Amino acid sequence: MDNLYRDFILEHYREPHHRGVLDPADLSFADSNPTCGDELAVTVRLEPDSGRVAEVAFDGRGCAISQASASIMSDHLAGMSLDELRAIDPRTVLDDLGVPIGPARFKCALLGYKVLQGAVRGAMTDWPEEAEVLGDASAGGSSP
């Protein structure tokens, strides 16, 4: 019945990849979704020589969309440089998530992305512009 709660989303929700807290870590950050209070933290360990991502871990509690999104994104991060992390396009995160995301679940789907950006920049970042990221999709989206 559902094009949002596909099996792979639910699988990531039940068994998220790269789960936990790295200690020690080179980068860490935590943030929350203001609409529901869900919290997510990220810790990143870098290769000492190249400065590229060696390992990343997400930890927190949240809905299926926020957890699956962070889990799916986490599979792509190893080996990336800080500049590459900074340049991640939120649209790519939504594409990788692979299910239609509308305004109602926009912040859920990008919580992992936002926490990661906070870790890379060492400071709180703004939420991406909804209209910019969703484009025409915001007319339809995940909450018809």
Next chain:
Amino acid sequence: MVGLQHRSRAVTGAALRADFPVFERPTASGRRLVYLDSAASAQKPRAVIEALAQTYAHHYANVHRGIYELSVDADARYEGARRSVAAFIGADSPREIVFVRNATEAINLVAFSFGRSNVGRDDLVVTTELEHHANLVPWQQLCAATGATLAHVRSTDDGKLDLDDLRSHLERGPKILAVSHVSNALGTINPIAEVTGLGRAAGATVVVDAAQSVPHMPLNVAELGADFVAFSGHKMLGPSGIGVLWGRRALLDAMPPFLTGGSMIRRVTLDGAEWNEVPWKFEAGTPAIAEATGLAAAIDYLEGIGMDGVRAHERELFIAAWSRLGNMPGVRLLGPDDPDEHAGVISFVLDGIHPHDVATILDREGVAVRAGHHCAQPLMDRHGVPATTRASFYLYNDHDDIERLADAIVATQRVFGTA
């Protein structure tokens, strides 16, 4: 009047829905809209929408200072709305009714105007764990600004106010007791007359957040025993942008203004000003004129049904929903189970499914609920949940809505494989 009398005999959701144009709106589910989010904001009957349009079309000018007929007319309707509100809540005088934007602004007005001139660094302000952020953050700010201490009355595991803890806080002689009549997050109905009685006996000025009670049950400020009462128009079928602060006349008279500028002055020189009388002293600038007339229309509509009837209807829906949902596997209900202590607001958690996901799937079934912390994060922490799903009832809901809710919960559990 014949129509009104007919209504007061039978308050039923389905019959009343015809008065609310929103229910003509199709949903993506292909089924009629089941609106269970009135605790956030109520839908509007045609009478309210028409009152707004009528004011703008035929009775609109600025209030208070016009000499011409149209302004006098606008003023009469605006002040008439104030009298409607006063009569609706049993105030001694319309002078005790201050129009504000919403309950949040009403509480901020009290915290700034009364609070900053009456609370000092050695004083205590008491609020409770059950509060909406609107009845918590303004007091945090007051205490941060004055150095006063803020304390919180505990709640019980079933979401009730711990009256023993309240008594022990009151023994410390707080300046202000700020408490909600009905919890927006759990639906708990506090024994408010007892609470205000204890508070005033302890010498506290008692501020009641009545945003979740005035729309849903009879409330008489003369019997309530509070010093200030705050509520919003938009939760009681009225427009957004208009709310009410009721206060005891002597307190309002003694308070400095909150916002300053036009309308609220008696006389201004370049160096100073004298304040207008209450309530206008607290209504700086052009107020929500049309919205006030819309609120008066909402009050007319509610009085046509009778607040006893509204309360009885929601009580019946609560009993049915509490038992229906409570018997479903994987559903945990929060708050007291006694229907006399629980308004038409049900907060619940589904095992293994985040409330956001619940709300999304319910939405696809045409059922509108709220998911989140309901602006009560400390209360969520208290119950060990990050958030809940909340279904709230009003006079346009009925038993069929509860069935639709239950069916949609089953559909949600099916998607997540927890059923």
